[in-house]
Structures are given as structure tokens and as C-alpha cells.
Amino acid sequence: MRRGSRVQPSTVGEGGPLGAVRVAVDGAAAGRWEALNHLVEVLLEVDDAGDEGVARSALALVAGAAGVVIRLDRHARQAPWYGPYQESTLRRVGARFSITTSGPVAMALASMHGDGRIRERAVAAMVGRPCPEMMPFLVLRTADWVKPVRDRARAELALLLADDPGGYLPAVLPMALRLDARLRGGFAVTQIRAALLSAPAEVWRGLLGSGGRRQRRFVFDIVLAQGWLRLPDYVTCAETDSDVGIRVRAAEAACREAVWSRRHDVLRRLARSVRAEVRVVALTGLVRAGQDSDVAAYLEDDAPLVRAVARDAARRLGIDAREHYRTAVSAGEPALGAIVGLAETGSAADTPLLRPLLSHPQAKVRAQAVRGLRLLDAVVAQEVLPLLRDPSPAVVREATTALRPLTGALPPDLPWELLGDVRVELRRAGYRLLCGHGVDVELRAALMLTLDPDPRLAERGKADVTRLARDGARNTWRRTPPPELPVTVAQHGELVALAARAAAAVGEDTSRMLTTWLARTRPDA
Template sequence: MIGSRRVTGDRPPSPVGEDGLLGSVRVAVDEARTGRWEALNRLVEVLLEVDAVGDEEAAWLALALVAGRPELVVRLDEHARSALWRGEYQEPALWRVSARLSGDLPGPVATVLASMHGDGRIRERAVSTMTGRPRAEAMPFLVLRTVDWVKPVRDQARAGLAMLLADDPAVHLPAVVPVVLRLEARLRAGFAVAQVRAAVFAATEQVWRGLLDSGGRRQRRFVFDIVLAQGGLRLSDLVAIAESDPDVRVRARAAEAACREAVWTRRLDALKRLARSARAEVRVVALTGLVRAGQDAEVAAYLDDDAPLVRAVARDAARRLGTDAREHYRSAVGTGEPASGAIAGLAEIGSVADAPLLQRLLGHGQARLRAQAVRGLRLLDAVGVGEVAALLRDPSPAVVREVTAALRPVAGALPPALAWELLRDGRVELRRAGYRLLRGRGVGVELRAALILAVDADPRLAERGTADATRVTRDAARTAGHRAPQPPLRVTGTEHAELVTLAARAAAALGAETSQRLTGWLTSSRPGG
């Protein structure tokens, strides 16, 4: 097992292995990532226990568990600086760290923890030890000292960081970049950021590709921007990144660079390939490139695209070709199976006169076309309350969402009981629709609907209802607190009794304070009281 010694004879097994102290370190690290100062103290104690065993490689393994989580490294340093291992751990931890560092060969854990010590002289000795015996596991802690508030400590750490990044970037860059990005906004972080940027700029392709393939979104963006600026990516690389990268910003920047190069070099094949991308932000850049290359006919073929920006670029190209985009959309929507992009396009540039074309699609067999037709009628300001309201119980949640959005401005024209019936329906999307249709109907209606929703079986709806009921109640209490009369609830006796019942049922969800305020408000607002 990693970190354990071979058992011979009656010698007991090592306490450092995965089932021993290293296992304890893993648990302590997980707890310290989100825990309070007690959890950080516990992590320090467990690390010191590993150090006390005297197994250097096991100590480095333990530190690697901490170093692999840059947010924890920063938290640990901030904790040490604000209240160094406070409580019952303070005296023993401080004594052990400083005492071990003064020895001939301090352990890795003692050295790293000493680099966060409150005494600048101890931090300086720790930095000297870390740079003299460099390990990737210690690099995140060394980076912290490059922003130290004591100049000698800071200067020594910066010199060590620059030297180590220049000597072996393949080993040290992966350990340094995540922490440097965490410190990027700090006052003295400019040196470390500049050193890392220079190291990435000078790194081999194998090194920077490794950084691109590992780390989080922020690291990928940082490294990609540097590599892109130095021209380290070929057109084929840029096309591949634009098509497959999980981050929208990286995809967009790669697409821009790829299309720019393709236009300069007349690589129309690359532009056409990117124009077929599943990502709208990539397609629109590629089509813009095709426009610059004089390929208006190629671009105009995207009039029915699902993305609004793509349709806009295509319409501009169609205009230059003399094509009437509105007539194109009218013809396309008039077919039996129109593209959803054609319906959206007609809504964007059509008029109320085009409403019959969309109304015909309200009964279409495909839910996405019914939803797009409702959306189009809303954009054309041509919503017929009766025909659209008939789709409120459509089997498709997407259609229900569009119908609700279309009916909200004209909710007053709906049957009074309809929204309340929806609010108590068995389908989640119908309850959400009923709640949205009841918004803006007055304080009494909003409070009643929120109290009903606060005990909903769906957690998200219940959270929304609880938040709104709390807001309405606190607004009323705040008015009373400013010596203005508390707003009365303009409700009938029956409605008031229902509010009292609903408030009692939702008391647990609202919490004691809000429930007490609401009860007081309802009592003072009793009709005829």
C-alpha cells in the first residue's frame, strides 16, 4: 500500500497508509473544504501526525491531497493569518511547527505549515527550505508567499518561483497555475501572474496542451488566451476546439480565430464546416466569415436556422441577393412541416396579418411547433385568448410555458377560477402556470397563492412559494415599522378564513418569525374587525 512500510515479523503495520493517517487526511481535507476554523485546525493536526511518523514520501502524499485543492490552500493560509490555529490547538501546533523547522532536516509538512506562520522570520526560513528542496506538492504554498506582506519573504518566494518555473515548467506549472488564478485579484499578485504567463508562453506544446486538458474552466481560459496570442494553435486545432470545447467562451474565441484565419487564407472548407456546427455561437461567426468571403448564397441558406443571430446574418445576405425574407418565411410556414426557425423568423419580421399562418399550427402534432407558434403569436401581439388558453393543459411542458407567457398580459380575460384550478393540478408545470397567472392580482391573491405553493410537493415550487409569502409578509411588517399603517388585506370573510387556514398549514415552511408576523397581520386585517 502507498505510504506504508513492509510488515516483517511482529512489527505492527504502518499507521500512514490509506486505511491509517492518509485516510484521516482525506477525511480532514473534505471537511476543511467547507468547514469552519475547527475543521481547518483538525486538518493541521492530522498533517502534523503524518509528519511525526517520519515517512517523507507519505508526508508528500498527504500534502498532495491539500495542494490539489487550491481553494483549500488559500483558505488554510487565510485562516493561519487571521487566527493562527486558534483554540486548544494553538500553542502545541505553533510550538511543533517552529521547533521542527529549526531542526537539521524538517519534514515536508512542518515546512509547508511554517510558511504560513505568523512570524516572518519563520516564514522566510520555510520559503528557503521549499526552494532548496523543490517539490510540486509545495509549489502552491510557495506561490502564497509571493504575495506576502513582508518584503524579504515575498522577494525570496518570487525568486524561487521564477527559478523553478524556468528550470522545470512541466513539473511545476500544473501545480502553480490553479493557485495563481485564485490570487490573481490580490494587490501583490501581479508578479506571480506574469511569471506563470511567461512560463506558459515559453512552454512546449506538450506542456500547454496538458494544462488545457486539465484544470477547471478558469485555467482553460487563461491558458487558451496565452496560447492563442502566441499563435500556437493551427487552424485544425482551432476548428476542433470550436466544435467540441465544453466552455462557450473558449468555443467562441476559437471560432473567431479559426474563421479569421480561414478568411485570410481562403479556406472556405473550414468556414463551411464551422457553419454546420451544433453551437449557435460558432455558426454565426462562421457565417460572418462566409459573408466576408463573398459567399452570400451560402449564408442565405440559413434563413430557417434555430438561432436568432444566425437568422439575422442570413437575412442580411438574402437582402443583398434580392431575396424577400418575409415571403420566404410565409411560404415555409405554410407547408405541412415547417422548420421551427422559419416560424421564429416570421414572428421576427412579420406582422399581425401573418397571424393566421401561426394559428393554423396551434393544433400541430409536434409539440415544438405548437410552442413556437404560440411564441410567434405573442411576439406579433396577436394572441387570441380563447384559442391559446385551450393549450394550457397541453401534454408538453414547453407548450404550457409558452402559453403561460402569452396569457400573462391578458390574464384578466381568463375565467376567474382557471388559474386556481391549475395551481392545484397534479402536473408540476400546470401548478407553475397557475401561479404565474395569479401574479400581479393584488396582495391578497398573491399571498393566498404563495401559501398554497409553500407546501407543494415539488421542492422548487415550494421554495418559490415560501420566498414570496415571506416577502409579502415582511413588506407589510416593514410598512408598519415605519409608522405607516399596515396595509389591509382586502379580502372577504371567506377568503380571510382560508388565508388563516393556509398560514397555519404553511407555518413550518415559513419559519417561526415569518409565521408570527403573518398571524399578526391577518388578525389586524380581519374583515369587520
């Protein structure tokens, strides 16, 4: 289906009406004016069918895509001065809208009409036959710039939330949070907060267990401020919730109550959490409770902040953290936290303890050893160089980071060999080692990377080629001069050939800028 084209009746039938709506919503989420107009036409096709259940499902699909309702609302009052759609389809909705006979789709579209009187009639129609799928469109009108429309929508929204908070809050909340930053957008959020404060527990528990991150944090903050959860609930949230913000807030509440009530068992339980941010809060609670011996046991933790809290507790107990790390690293199977901990507290004198770990059989140990040497500024290029082809991608990544400041000590052809390797992590390493070696080297490497079979590497190459081409094609009258391209005739020819091969990958605009830049910087024979 071509984006922006008019929809024939048969189009809606392909895959069912909702299938056509889903495709149109996906296009409108990232498309321009024509894609939004296309979505309106598909919705009107659904409205013509007269099936209210399908119409409500179509509105739910529109409301479920982030930002599409707001884009449609803006689209209703804009029309391009060129092209086949010089009049928005939404402007034609007013002629067919009726308070008594129109369906949910027609009501929702009419609520975004440019005429305030039609919008006010649409608000009245939505309230006369309310359904959760139309609530995002009603919330938009609570921030309307026309006072009668705004007042009518606000009054009706307040009544609906008061009568049935469980039915309407899930549909109202996402749109209200999006409008909160607008000039007149705070009303809906205030009403939601009031509805939540008076709603039964199952309502806010349902909102807390579903929806997007912003919605769940908003609800959790209200629940936290009201003290509706008990200590076991906070512990469960801290250990199992999928959102890091909620985990931290729950852990802070749980640890605060545990410190006050001297529930050290709760603090120790959270200190064993798999989440580093929860462990830090729990260890801080143990410090406040005077349990430094429990905290010092985490000197070898994987998380840097946890190790820092543990070292502070060890200092108060008279434990030398550096000696502890030295002993731990000298063991046959050192903990990963001990290796990095030695790098954080040690000096160049401790590098003999780390260098033997570069050949350790465990990849994680080798990677941490490279990182430790880098933190101690004790990297020797010839020792780390073999790790560039390590079987572990993590080791390759750490070795590349450590060797980037020392590329002068590497074989000149090595980065180019890595860039052509069959392993994706080695190609990434080769490209990183070539960055920062002059515009000519960066351009050649980026052009080669645009044709990489790995999509992420190809996208990075395309972005770098676009950046370099824009800088190179910059007009000479700008304050910053365009970069120089110091290449020989043969090297210039190679760049031209690479640019031709990458033309389809980088796009027409970038290819044109790149061609202009290369033509202007062609060296004399």
C-alpha cells in the same frame, strides 16, 4: 461527524485518513470558522501519522476545492472572541514546526502562520523539499504583506517554474489566477506567463486540455497570441471544445485565417457546426468573403443571430425574407426557425399562418407557434388556454409565458388547480400565473410551494416566502413602508395555518418574521 468538533484519532481511521480529509474539506468549503478549524485538526492528524504520500494527497484535496486554501489563509489570522476555539489551531502549528523534520502538511500550515518569521521558515522548507501539492501555499506567499516573506517566495517560485514548468504549472496556475486581482497578486501570473512562453509544447497542450474554465481560457489566450496553433487545430477546437469562450475564440481565429487564405471550404464546414456561436462567426466570414448565397441558405436556422445574418445577406441578394418565411410556414412540416423568423419579420397580418400550428402533432412546432404569436402580440387567451395542459413541458412553458399578461381572461380557479396538479411543469405554470396578483395571493402560493415534492420548486417557494416575510416584518421607521396584506379573517387564518405547516421548510428566522408580520396584520373580526 459534527462540524466544528475536535477530531479523535479514530475519526481519521473511518474510511481512511483521506476520507476524513475529504469530509472536512467539503465542510470547510461552505462552513464557517469552526469548520475551517476542524479541517486544520484533521490535517494535523494526517501529519502526525508521518506518511508523506498520504500527507501530499491530503494537501491535493485541500487545493482542489475552490477557495479553501485562501479561506484557510485568512482563518489563520482570525479567532472569535467567544466559543471553545478562541485560539486558532493554526497558531499552535508554529510550536511544532521544524524545517528539517516537519512533513508537507506542517510546512503548508506553517506557511499561513500569523508570525512572518515562521512563514518565511516555512517557505524555505517548502523550497528545500518541493512537491506540486504544496505549490498553492507557496503562491499565496508571493502576495504576502511582509516583504522578506514575499521576496523569498517569489524568488523560489520563479526558480521552480523555470526548472520544471511541466511539473509545477498545473499546481500553480489555479491559485495564481485567484490572486491576480489582489494588490500584490500579479507576480505569480507574470511568472506563469513567462514559464508558458518558454515551456515545451506538451506543457501548454496539457494545460489546455485540463483544469477549470478560467485556467483553460488563460492558456488559450496565450497560445492564440503566440500563434502556436494551426488552422486545423482551431477548427477542431471550434467544433469540439466544451467551453463556449474557447469555441468562439477558436472559430474567430479559424475564420479569420480562412478568409485571408480564401479557404471557403473551412468557412462552410464551420457554418454547419451544431454550435450556434460557431455558425455565426463562420457566416460572418462567408459574408466578408462575398459568399452571400451560402449565407442566405440559413434563413430558417434555429439561432436568432444566425437568422439575422442570413436575412442581411438575403437583402443584398434581393430575396424577401418575409415572403420566404410565409411560404415555409405554410408547408406541411415547417422548420422551427421559419416559424420564429416569421414572427421576427412579420406583422399581425401573419397570425392566420401561425394559429393552425397550435394543434400541430409535433410539440416543438406547437411551442414555436405560441412563441411566434406572443412576439407578434396576437395571443388569444381562449386559443392558448388548452395548451396549459399540453403533454409537452416546453409547450406548457411557452403557453404560460404567453398567458401571464392575460390572466384576467383566465378562469380564476385555474392557477390554483394547476398548482395542485401531479405534473411538476403544471405546478410551475400555476405558480407563475399567480405571481404579481397581490401580496396575499403571492404569500399563499409561496407557502404552498415550500411543501412541493420537487426540490427546485420548493426552493423557489422558500425564497419567495423569505423575501415577502422580510418585507412584511420591516420596521415602520424605514423609508419604504411594509406591504399591506388585504385579507379577510378567514383568509388570514388560512395563511397562519399554511405558515405553521411551512415553518420547518422555511427555517426558524423566516418563520419568526412571518409570524410577526401575520400577527401585526390580523384583521378585526
